[in-house]
Amino acid sequence: MMISTRHFWPLRAKMFARSWKSSVLSIGRTQTAQSGDSTDMDNVIDFVNMNRDRYLDELKALLAIPSISALPEHAPDVRRCADWCAAEMRRIGLENVKLIDTPGNPVVYGDWLHASGAPTILFYGHYDVQPVDPVDLWESPPFEATIRDGEIYARGAADDKGQVFMHFKAVEAHLKQRGRLPVNMKFMIEGEEEVGSAHLDDFVRAHKSDLAGDVVVISDSPMFARGVPSICYGLRGLVYFQIDLRGSSTDLHSGSFGGAVANPALVLAQMLSQMKDRSGRIKITGFYDDVVPLTDDERQAWKTLPFNEKKYRKDFGIPKVFGETGYSTLERTWARPTFEVNGLLSGFTGEGAKTVLPAVAMAKVSMRLVPNQDPDKIARLFEAYVQGLAPKTVQLTVTRMHGGKPWMTSYDNVYVQAAARAIERGFGHKPVLTREGGSIPVVSTFQEELGLPSVLFGVGLPDENAHAPNEKLDVANFHNGIIASAILYEEIAKTR
Numbered sequence: 001m002m003i004s005t006r007h008f009w010p011l012r013a014k015m016f017a018r019s020w021k022s023s024v025l026s027i028g029r030t031q032t033a034q035s036g037d038s039t040d041m042d043n044v045i046d047f048v049n050m051n052r053d054r055y056l057d058e059l060k061a062l063l064a065i066p067s068i069s070a071l072p073e074h075a076p077d078v079r080r081c082a083d084w085c086a087a088e089m090r091r092i093g094l095e096n097v098k099l100i101d102t103p104g105n106p107v108v109y110g111d112w113l114h115a116s117g118a119p120t121i122l123f124y125g126h127y128d129v130q131p132v133d134p135v136d137l138w139e140s141p142p143f144e145a146t147i148r149d150g151e152i153y154a155r156g157a158a159d160d161k162g163q164v165f166m167h168f169k170a171v172e173a174h175l176k177q178r179g180r181l182p183v184n185m186k187f188m189i190e191g192e193e194e195v196g197s198a199h200l201d202d203f204v205r206a207h208k209s210d211l212a213g214d215v216v217v218i219s220d221s222p223m224f225a226r227g228v229p230s231i232c233y234g235l236r237g238l239v240y241f242q243i244d245l246r247g248s249s250t251d252l253h254s255g256s257f258g259g260a261v262a263n264p265a266l267v268l269a270q271m272l273s274q275m276k277d278r279s280g281r282i283k284i285t286g287f288y289d290d291v292v293p294l295t296d297d298e299r300q301a302w303k304t305l306p307f308n309e310k311k312y313r314k315d316f317g318i319p320k321v322f323g324e325t326g327y328s329t330l331e332r333t334w335a336r337p338t339f340e341v342n343g344l345l346s347g348f349t350g351e352g353a354k355t356v357l358p359a360v361a362m363a364k365v366s367m368r369l370v371p372n373q374d375p376d377k378i379a380r381l382f383e384a385y386v387q388g389l390a391p392k393t394v395q396l397t398v399t400r401m402h403g404g405k406p407w408m409t410s411y412d413n414v415y416v417q418a419a420a421r422a423i424e425r426g427f428g429h430k431p432v433l434t435r436e437g438g439s440i441p442v443v444s445t446f447q448e449e450l451g452l453p454s455v456l457f458g459v460g461l462p463d464e465n466a467h468a469p470n471e472k473l474d475v476a477n478f479h480n481g482i483i484a485s486a487i488l489y490e491e492i493a494k495t496r
């Protein structure tokens with residue numbers, strides 16, 4: 001017979017024995033609600049502890065499906081992954097499970113709506129993943145999940161399949177042990193998040209009443225650090241472009257033509273060098289007009305978070321941090337907009353030397369946005385600025401790609417408080433409050449179209465290698481995350 005431990009603590013959590021309570025943004029009163037149901041909840045937690053190994057086997061099956069939304073050749077895998085999620089959702093006891101078609105990849109929907117009078121959680125996540133290249137840098141194949149040193153390695157382990165699966169298992173534990181959920185739940189798992197959720201705004205608008213609820217729960221972000229769980233109350237937005245320059249109809253001999261014909265690679269470099277000034281400020285006219293400044297409370301609170309810049313530099317091999325003058329590293333990534341070059345291509349890049357004047361040069365660039373920057377407005381400002389930078393010696397084409405709005409919520413609402421209590425019980429530490437630099441396009445849509453606040457409770461880690469080779473999820477965080485999720489539903493039920 002298996003012995004069940006009520007809670008499972010990662011050993012490493014001991015490193016953070018200190019309490020951050022006095023030093024972070026206040027989550028407000030997190031009074032423990034009366035728990036007439038505490039034995040029930042203990043049964044749910046016992047069930048989770050007893051099923052640890054099965055969970056990992058099942059998660060491996062989900063992680064084996066290469067549901068890469070960016071690559072057309074994987075369209076059948078994306079569909080297969082949606083089917084897998086639907087089958088799993090039926091198996092754990094969700095009802096009305098269906099794939100809802102969009103002009104792109106289907107949304108997987110399922111609900112359980114028998115907690116009359118209780119709040120309704122809309123759970124959002126994504127089953128699509130990022131491409132895996134460069135694949136030779138993976139220590140184990142990206143779609144053969146492998147456990148090493150307490151981490152499960154696979155594409156999607158953290159972003160976002162592992163974290164979606166955590167909630168499937170929390171629901172399963174409630175339904176298996178108690179035959180009911182403490183709240184009503186609607187699951188909405190999309191397949192286009194990693195390509196910008198292009199069809200999701202229309203989807204939400206078209207299904208407003210079906211998606212109605214009280215709060216959105218999302219687990220699609222890292223926690224602050226190992227042993228330091230967190231709740232995220234802000235995300236950056238994004239606007240992404242491709243810039244193409246053409247200097248001639250074909251590549252030219254650099255001896256015969258060099259000096260008389262513009263070199264598009266160099267022109268592109270010169271244009272890109274005009275995007276930021278020496279203090280790291282973006283030079284696009286009007287770019288900062290709508291930026292909401294950091295509050296003093298946030299700046300004070302973030303200074304007290306256990307962020308170690310030396311470790312940060314070491315972990316990621318960064319010789320010296322860089323960014324806008326006057327802001328800390330956390331402030332630069334969480335609360336300030338930025339301009340990045342994501343890719344650059346021109347001329348001869350093979351081995352050896354080739355004397356060529358390239359005909360074309362291309363850059364992929366993007367801007368992370370913060371509240372209240374509007375992606376459409378920033379896109380217009382960017383296009384105008386780039387047009388102004390391009391000399392007449394080249395043909396310029398600017399193509400807008402995906403993006404999403406920034407998002408921020410008040411960090412002291414009853415749902416954040418409920419999540420704080422659940423996380424403390426699941427992880428043994430009070431969560432800290434963070435913002436994040438990444439983007440989840442639909443979160444602001446939930447607020448604007450459905451009037452719903454979102455609670456972002458993620459169990460990834462800053463070094464999870466999301467979008468990179470060797471993506472991983474800490475197995476203990478996954479396990480504690482299932483427990484915290486199960487408790488979260490109970491705590492959200494108590495908000496009413």
Ligand code: BES
Pocket residue numbers: 159160193194195196197220221222235238402403404436437438439440441
């Ligand atoms: N899970 C991430 C978003 C995220 C990253 C949240 C880091 C918090 C911290 C999501 O899957 C993602 O990668 N989003 C894209 C959106 C883009 C394609 C529109 C991103 O941020 O690049």
Ligand code: MN
Pocket residue numbers: 126159160193220
């Ligand atoms: Mn994600």
Ligand code: MN
Pocket residue numbers: 130159194466467
């Ligand atoms: Mn992602």
